Amino acid sequence: MTKNNFGLYLIITNPSLPYKEIAKTAVKYKIKYLQLREKDLSDREILKAAAEIISVTRGTDTKFVMNDRADLAFLSGADCLHLGQDDVCLSDAKKICKGKVCEFGLSTHNIEQVKDAVKQNPDYIGFGPIFKTPTKKKPDPVTGTEKIKDVLAIAGDIPVVAIGGINKENIQSVLNAGAKNVCMVRYFMDTSDLDERISDTLSILRKHS
Numbered sequence: 001m002t003k004n005n006f007g008l009y010l011i012i013t014n015p016s017l018p019y020k021e022i023a024k025t026a027v028k029y030k031i032k033y034l035q036l037r038e039k040d041l042s043d044r045e046i047l048k049a050a051a052e053i054i055s056v057t058r059g060t061d062t063k064f065v066m067n068d069r070a071d072l073a074f075l076s077g078a079d080c081l082h083l084g085q086d087d088v089c090l091s092d093a094k095k096i097c098k099g100k101v102c103e104f105g106l107s108t109h110n111i112e113q114v115k116d117a118v119k120q121n122p123d124y125i126g127f128g129p130i131f132k133t134p135t136k137k138k139p140d141p142v143t144g145t146e147k148i149k150d151v152l153a154i155a156g157d158i159p160v161v162a163i164g165g166i167n168k169e170n171i172q173s174v175l176n177a178g179a180k181n182v183c184m185v186r187y188f189m190d191t192s193d194l195d196e197r198i199s200d201t202l203s204i205l206r207k208h209s
């Protein structure tokens with residue numbers, strides 16, 4: 001694993017386990033990014049969840065990422081903010097965060113968006129959905145694994161995280177297509193044995209690096 005090839009990116013959405021337990025496992029395995037993505041919670045509930053997670057991740061190798069909301073990233077003291085295509089642009093997010101949030105990630109779903117994201121110089125780019133996914137309410141069209149090579153070439157030094165419908169069965173095809181970083185939401189959220197699934201996935205990533 002290197003700065004750009006951090007391997008696993010973890011997203012918390014409707015978890016089976018308590019937030020703190022997930023955060024402890026992420027810290028144990030030195031997962032670089034742990035994102036809170038709770039679309040159905042109130043702002044207060046999101047800030048409460050963020051505080052629980054940050055109480056575990058603060059001072060560790062794991063960065064807490066707030067999803068979508070620059071205001072909540074600022075208020076929670078998040079290390080990183082992840083922005084989707086419908087959120088404020090990165091430069092506006094930086095104004096809202098007033099230097100308090102240090103890293104920024106951008107979601108992209110096609111080559112044009114990747115080119116646009118690169119111009120904004122984020123700390124990483126998410127690209128997907130690689131496969132069909134029920135996790136997102138209105139997913140963009142499936143990209144397939146074929147576009148990954150082009151995305152990596154366009155992104156250059158900016159790390160790319162492949163996301164969407166990735167699971168134990170198809171992760172190998174995503175890695176074979178060149179991806180170095182992957183995010184699997186359901187696979188890690190619908191289990192009570194997160195530790196084992198992370199450990200298994202990290203060994204797959206290690207074998208491929």
Ligand code: 3NM
Nearest residue numbers: 128129133135164165184185186
């Ligand atoms: N973003 P799962 S797809 C949060 O295409 C998210 O940018 C996507 O969930 C994108 O791993 C997605 O359970 C959901 O399929 C991924």
